Amino acid sequence: KQTGCLGENNRGYVELRECASLKDADKHNAAQQVLSEENKDRKALYKEIARLNKDQANVTVSTVESVYAMQRLRRAAAGDLFQLPPAGADFESIKASPLGQQLGGGCVPEAWIVIP
Numbered sequence: 828k829q830t831g832c833l834g835e836n837n838r839g840y841v842e843l844r845e846c847a848s849l850k851d852a853d854k855h856n857a858a859q860q861v862l863s864e865e866n867k868d869r870k871a872l873y874k875e876i877a878r879l880n881k882d883q884a885n886v887t888v889s890t891v892e893s894v895y896a897m898q899r900l901r902r903a904a905a906g907d908l909f910q911l912p913p914a915g916a917d918f919e920s921i922k923a924s925p926l927g928q929q930l931g932g933g934c935v936p937e938a939w940i941v942i943p
Contacts, residue, residue, distance in 0.1 A: 834908030839892035840866045903942045911938050
């Protein structure tokens with residue numbers, strides 16, 4: 828993540844992004860393995876949270892993914908790579924936030940941004 832090769836997507840998972848430091852096949856494969864394990868763990872967590880809250884209306888794995896993606900975005904540090912949420916209430920809350928103000932015209936639904 829520190830090199831900008833891994834970013835947080837708007838579904839609550841880590842995503843491999845294009846970057847110069849992963850041009851080497853071995854480094855790329857190692858990063859892909861770490862990413863796969865992390866996302867596997869996250870998916871298991873999201874499923875368990877949805878299962879534990881199944882009696883709540885509208886709590887699905889997808890809902891949990893979105894909640895965690897927003898929490899990570901709100902806690903992001905400068906230099907972190909994130910994908911903004913799709914158009915809707917979550918995006919509007921980010922757009923109205925200090926982060927959205929800093930991003931200005933770069934604050935568009937589903938855009939990949941570096942946290943200023």
